[in-house]
Amino acid sequence: MLMRNLLHRALHDGTILLRNHQRCSTAWRATHHCSALVYREHSHDINTVRMEQLLLPPVGDLSVRVHMLAAPVNPADMNMIQGSYPILCPLPAVGGSEGVGEVIEVGKDVTSLRPGDWVVPIYAGFGTWRTGAVCKVDELISVPKDISILGAATIFVNPCTAYRMLHDFQTLTPGCTVIQNASNSAVGQAVIQIAAALGLKTINIIRDRPNCAELIDELRSLGADYVLTEEEVMSTGLHWVFEEVPKPKLGLNCVGGLSGGLVLSNLDYGGTMVTYGGMAKRPLQIPAKSFIFHNVTLKGFWLTHWKRKHREDKAQLKSMLDAVCELMKGGQLSAPHCVQTPFHQYTQALQATMQSHCRKHVLIM
Amino acid sequence: MLMRNLLHRALHDGTILLRNHQRCSTAWRATHHCSALVYREHSHDINTVRMEQLLLPPVGDLSVRVHMLAAPVNPADMNMIQGSYPILCPLPAVGGSEGVGEVIEVGKDVTSLRPGDWVVPIYAGFGTWRTGAVCKVDELISVPKDISILGAATIFVNPCTAYRMLHDFQTLTPGCTVIQNASNSAVGQAVIQIAAALGLKTINIIRDRPNCAELIDELRSLGADYVLTEEEVMSTGLHWVFEEVPKPKLGLNCVGGLSGGLVLSNLDYGGTMVTYGGMAKRPLQIPAKSFIFHNVTLKGFWLTHWKRKHREDKAQLKSMLDAVCELMKGGQLSAPHCVQTPFHQYTQALQATMQSHCRKHVLIM
Incomplete structure (x- = not known):
């Protein structure tokens, strides 16, 4: 041949x-x-x-x-x-x-x-x-x-993205709050579960949809503390939530546009919003006062960039994978x-x- | 009495x-x-x-x-x-x-x-x-x-704001570039002068106006390397500038809206834009890709907050004032x-x- x-x-x-x-x-x-x-x-x-x-x-x-x-x-x-x-x-x-x-x-x-x-x-x-x-x-x-x-x-793309975002942008201790949109995405679900394992509270924003109650139950069963539609957040605000848990130091945004604004505007003073997606294909709109008087920081996260940056540091990669695998083995993190x-x-x-x-x-x- | x-x-x-x-x-x-x-x-x-x-x-x-x-x-x-x-x-x-x-x-x-x-x-x-x-x-x-x-x-509000923004957000070494809008404001002029004293290059965006040539000369005489109107930046871009100087790691935004977008979109990969004003009274519009693929960080600066944070640290205050006074004494920083x-x-x-x-x-x- x-x-x-x-x-x-x-x-x-x-x-x-x-x-x-x-x-x-x-x-x-x-x-x-x-x-x-x-x-x-x-x-x-x-x-x-x-x-x-x-x-x-x-x-x-x-x-x-x-x-x-x-x-x-x-x-x-x-x-x-x-x-x-x-x-x-x-x-x-x-x-x-x-x-x-x-x-x-x-x-x-x-x-x-x-x-x-x-x-x-x-x-x-x-x-x-x-x-x-x-x-x-x-x-x-x-x-x-x-x-x-x-x-x-x-394991490598979505749970590791969630893991890094929960670890690399703010010092979060048990009892701290994280707010996110796209909460039903694969990353969103991993955020809910890893945050719960870390003792963090999560406020999870979802789009309104026909099977909303079912989805809310599903995300709650993963460990979500609050699950609210964008409309609920806009109409009633989150004041009642902040009587129960502290304002979030960390916000995770995979949507942009209006939904990103809901994450941003509910952050605590000095909080950080991390953008890792732009599902709405609309830009974030940020008023100057958010930066100046509310002292927020806006950053992005892309696991590909993180891996490139840690190319020479296999130990970091390994320790992240080990941590995520441990959560899977312990039943705290399920496959999507x-x-x-x-x-x-x-x-x-x-x-x-x-x-x-x-x-x-x-x-x- | x-x-x-x-x-x-x-x-x-x-x-x-x-x-x-x-x-x-x-x-x-x-x-x-x-x-x-x-x-x-x-x-x-x-x-x-x-x-x-x-x-x-x-x-x-x-x-x-x-x-x-x-x-x-x-x-x-x-x-x-x-x-x-x-x-x-x-x-x-x-x-x-x-x-x-x-x-x-x-x-x-x-x-x-x-x-x-x-x-x-x-x-x-x-x-x-x-x-x-x-x-x-x-x-x-x-x-x-x-x-x-x-x-x-x-001395305390504007030059110290410029001083802190040039020192606290990115590690800038001589030859690095800073881009700003509102370049004719008191802070903008201080940025030009302090940056020149530090050996940094500045790209300065101004609004178009009747006395534009005069203003450009004035800012150049303060040490500005490039002075361009918003219209020029929009129509011809800054590619020709980036053949002469590196892309800016730091952007300073006092305007917001479209002008803030010009600062942001010309930042280097991994750059930081600091917002310290919102003169246009229009929000910044930030596409997700700026965060995810261009890895920009957006932060705010408010000297009042900085002073509060360093309330117990008079030495920091004093060293900043001393540095700014030295520039004034040396003729590198003029009163507005x-x-x-x-x-x-x-x-x-x-x-x-x-x-x-x-x-x-x-x-x-």
């Missing part, structure tokens, strides 16, 4: 796309190739993403071969495919940034991982929507195997409610993720 | 308002009373402010008697009279928060000040629009006498262009300050 005949186009990580219908032995295929969701151009048309067969490179001395177990479809993945995300992969590229895999084979100089370990990729743009991958060992970090596959597949989609039904998961406010879809390999 | 007959109504600092036309000996009047601009209610009508005769309390063991030399009329003073400032004095009150006085008499336990020293009040709401005052020694801080009276009278108004013509100064964009008026006692 002439390898040259198999070449279609090399991916940036050394993986090689196979021509469709290329025939080779089953055993060879099992170790040397994988199925992957590949896009060759940036487009809003999800048909751009197709399942293709990739030839994996040999495992180098400091590389590992991984069998992917599960990988979520996040909105940021769709933005990368569309070309509208600030980080884009060289084309053609495999979609997906997050997921969990099992180590199958390690290079001779690899000491930190062993076959059987579960690993998650550290950096965005890994291309997790595939059955197998060969990569450098320092692109991965291990996670314990006593959490669920779904928990492991979705996901729709599990068999890998070959990926179109369904991509289509659903294009709609706003859908449940998170996780591809099961 | 029965003191009781003189009482009209006690001011909160122990000063007593004298009935009009109360007669007493000239010598007694010189040491025991003063003329002051008093307001008895909050109003937008400047006729609320009237010159009255006040009876000064005796000098206590830890008090000093001061003869005021000069006191500016700042927009914040007018807001206090109108009742729209976040700090209000109990009524009736004497107007003015800033100014310089000469120590005339000190209490027996006062060691930090001597007769003849120049002093400025530390906290807002002192009531500097008067010829004399008796107050606790820790309400005052001394300034050297080898700067001009106008410089001393206007002021209109000097004789004390009894105060109505003129108050009226002018109610108009926006007027020159600063300083009452000369």
Whole structure:
């Protein structure tokens, strides 16, 4: 078999796309190739993403071969495919940034991982929507195997974002209050649970919707102290809440516009609002007095930036993952409610993720 | 003479308002009373402010008697009279928060000040629009006498605001760039001069106006590196500037609205914008991506808050004042262009300050 005949186009990580219908032995295929969701151009048309067969490179001395177990479809993945995300992969590229895999084979100089370990990729743009991958060992970090596959597949982006935002912007002690919008998002739910585990009180703003009472019960069952619609906050204010709990030192904003204003205007003097999303696609409107007389600080958070900044500090990454895994093991942090989609039904998961406010879809390999 | 007959109504600092036309000996009047601009209610009508005769309390063991030399009329003073400032004095009150006085008499336990020293009040709401005052020694801080009276009278609010904003929010080394709007304000001019003394480059945004070329020359003569109108920044952008100097790590915003947006959108990645005023009376509009992908921080600055926070730390206050006075002595920081108004013509100064964009008026006692 002439390898040259198999070449279609090399991916940036050394993986090689196979021509469709290329025939080779089953055993060879099992170790040397994988199925992957590949896009060759940036487009809003999800048909751009197709399942293709990739030839994996040999495992180098400091590389590992991984069998992917599960990988979520996040909105940021769709933005990368569309070309509208600030980080884009060289084309053609495999979609997906997050997921969990099992180590199958390690290079001779690899000491930190062993076959059987579960690993998650550290950096965005890994291309997790595939059955197998060969990569450098320092692109991965291990996670314990006593959490669920779904928990492991979705641990790095949303729960870690929530974890960092609750730890890095204000000194919060048990009894302190945090206010957030988008409380039903995957990050919002993680905020509720991690905050509860830390002994913090949460004020959770949600959009009004038909199944509001049901959602309120659901978020309360996760540990939310107060769950209010934007309309309730606007009409009655939060004075009654602040008779029971202190004003929040920390606000988390994933929406912007009016909803971001509700978070900001209810912060305590000297509080910090962290923006990590702009779901409403409307700018925040901030009056000067918020800064001058109310002494608020506005900052942003993007886990990708945080990881870049701590690139050389694997211990920080590890300690964050360990802390989040401990919460999962202890039942204080649950995996988000996901729709599990068999890998070959990926179109369904991509289509659903294009709609706003859908449940998170996780591809099961 | 029965003191009781003189009482009209006690001011909160122990000063007593004298009935009009109360007669007493000239010598007694010189040491025991003063003329002051008093307001008895909050109003937008400047006729609320009237010159009255006040009876000064005796000098206590830890008090000093001061003869005021000069006191500016700042927009914040007018807001206090109108009742729209976040700090209000109990009524009736004497107007003015800033100014310089000469120590005339000190209490027996006062060691930090001597007769003849120049002093400025530390906290807002002192009531500097008067010829004399008796107050606790820790309400005052001394300034050297080898700067001009106008410089001393206007040193504490605007130059110290500029000084703190250039020192407290980003680590700036010579060659770094600062961008600001309201560049022709008293703070703006101080920013230009202090930044130049620190070896920083300044990009200064001004409103378009008839005498634009003249103003540009004036600000350049203070040390401004770039002076541009809002329209210029909007139409041609600052790309050509950033070929000559690095993008600014620090932005200073006293305007808000569109102009604040120009400061924000030209910041370097990870930069900080400090808001210290809202002259346009329009909110800042901040897109989520500024926070998330551009990693900007937005903070506010209010010198009154800074002074409160450092209430117990006179050394910090003193070192800031010393640094600013040194710049004045060295000719690197000039007193703002002021209109000097004789004390009894105060109505003129108050009226002018109610108009926006007027020159600063300083009452000369």
